[in-house]
Amino acid sequence: MNATNYVKTAWLTLGLVLAFVIGWEMYWRGQGLPLSYNDDESMWASKRREIYGSTPAKPVVIGSSRIKFGLDLSTWAHTTGEKPVQLSMDGTSPRPMLTDLGNDPAFAGTLIIDVTEMLFFTPDGSFPEKEAIKRVTAYPNWSLSQQAGFYMNRALESSLLFLDDRNLALNPLLNLLPLPARPGAWGGPQFPREFYVVNRDRQSAMTPAFVADTALQNKVKAVWLDVGAHSPPNPVDGPALTAILDATKRSIDQIRARGGQVLFVRTPSTGIMREVEKKMYPRAKYWDRLLAHTQTQGIYFEDYTSLNQFVCPEWSHLTPQDAILFTEALIPIIAEKTGWPIGPKLSDNRPNPSTFRL
């Protein structure tokens, strides 16, 4: 670099970068996109660290995306006094997390396991299982440096909208390029960015724009059909299913042996998704067998009128408003079914659905 130009070079660079950052942030704010936290390894690890104070009032929740949408943590806290520890992970099987908790000698708390059959009953080595394993195995290596970085990042994320890596990072933007699809290749589900946001407790919520727009909802329905077309046509069965049940029982027994408690929950799905699930994963063969094999109680949404009154706009997840109602209805059912002391009955001044807090 010439000795005469370095100061100008550095200052112009700084100016250009700052101008871009300010402009980029203002652009997305102008688009009305809500703020969302990155639900990454560090965020998961920060929650994983909280499991040791788990009680029936503050259960650990593992599962897939449905319970992240369907369990409203503020509503739960309003009733029980404490927020659950949300460890569920989108598009994955909770079994690796169950194994992890079973193997953790210090975990003797309360565990709620959300069952989305097509993800829970995936064979070993499948994508939903491997993705969950990545999170679980990364946790012990969550270094002090990563922890410090996570809290700094969180401070920035809570102010800057463009730091939404699911929607506004380079790769999601590249995926929007109008390039012809390659026959036979599938790049995974591509959701509209209005679909949902994630808050700092790892709860997901559909955006108001998504709830109001059937065209967006139809896009997600199309994504589910696409996912279905690229999923294995036959559900796991035979010895592989037995192996899954055995492994699940083993982990639950480990937790129970330490004084912990476990409950299965089947959250709502509707429409074509529900029909496909019924056909591929008949309740008697999967859910009922799971409860019987593991000697564990479970709450199936269709067994309770108060849980079976919801319509999922895109067949698979509850709206924020319905999540509150679902959670309000779920708590007394859990208390009745398990006898867990999870707080007083709901008061009437329940939180407003529009106050989904980031």
Next chain:
Amino acid sequence: MVFNSFTFIVFFAVILLLHNLPFSWKTKKVNLLLGSYLFYALWNPPFILLLWLSTVVDYYMARLIAVEQRQLRRKLLLTVSLVLNLGMLSYFKYGGFLLENFTALLSALGISFQAAKPDIILPVGISFYTFVTLSYTLDVYRRKFEPEPSFLNFALFVTFFPHLVAGPIVRPEDLMPQFHSPRRATAQQMSWGLFLLSLGLFMKVTVADGLLADTADLIFSLPFPVQMLDAWTGVLAFSSQIFCDFAGYSTCAIGVSLCLGFVLPDNFRYPYASIGFQDFWRRWHITLSTWLRDYLYIPLGGNRHGAFRTYINLMITMLLGGLWHGASWTFVVWGALHGLFLCVERIIRQTAGRRRTAAATQLAEGIVINQASLAPPVTSGSAFGQFMLAMLTLFFVNITWVFFRAPTFNGAMLLLLSMFGVIPNGGTMLTTTAIITVLTVTVVLIGCHWLLRNSSLSELSKRLPWWVMSLGWAVMLILVILTQKSSGSFIYFQF
């Protein structure tokens, strides 16, 4: 702590501030040393004990070796240092591998032996700082220089955070003298250092992690064959990824050092424009290849004992170089292939040299053979011929990367068979976006390497108008900010 983290930004800002406050030079060095320990400890604090052990033992062994006149005693002291350093490296890096192979050997002999799987965590950077301290002790033993009298200088040489965990593998003569007198970056050094840091982050965060990692990870993780296009795209993705990841780290390290007023040696010199494997190893991970040359190849005899021994020495050096990268037979095969290519290249060069001599003799005798040809001959001397040779080299380099990256031999073979169309009906895995991204990065990378192969970025920057330089710098930083997502680790940390 990694360079691509918010933690590092804060850490570096504090270090820079302390380094530029009016403290004594000794205080500044203490600051740098404590900062370096903090930089390392934020991964896994207990492993700092190994670093201390290695530092203390090598400091005192070198001093004892230097004053000792009896050869046997000197050898004994050197052995203590070697056993400690290589022992730690062997235990942490190769313990599991050795046990696994021992079990397999016994099993092959019909002896049933089941050992408990060792739960050994590899301390970050152990391969790098072990080589740094070894070079110091070996050089003192060879009386190349006197041992460093200051423990502070020696400890800082070993621990200096920019190079500590993934190189460049500095030699004592490269860095230690720089600690003898006060150093502070000039405005020009600071500016260039920050530019290099930005470039390194761009290579790592945007290119390696953002644009390439997913494609490489997907293709190398598949247990079934893929189409030829997918296979090649996956391998090219890894080829560019590992360069941008590792050279990105080195560039960050050099930039960070420069901001503090220290100069670290180059570690990469546009290796994907190499013409031949000899050239490749002069351009790829230069500080490792020169280390292996000086402390392994030459002590083995180098090329001083005839052709056969030269080839044997080359193979031993490259096999151990492969094993340095990881405790797996796939790394050994990677090293063996590089050794083999180096040997073949040496044979070709020697044969060509003999032919040229013979041709010159024939020409001198007046015998001229005219050969008819439809196309102009592609000679290795023309620019096009040189480029084609570089591409041929890169082709073979990419073949070796398959073994380097594949988790198993089966995986490597499956991918190789897919690359050469031996398995015709493989899966279609990559999207148009992924393929175009990888191919664009590959072409741009090769283009940059080819254009700069006989030059340098520094020289290029001098030729550019300042605002063009600034624009390029800003684009890199903006893309880093846009990419957001970056793995917490560099590929070479695992080595």
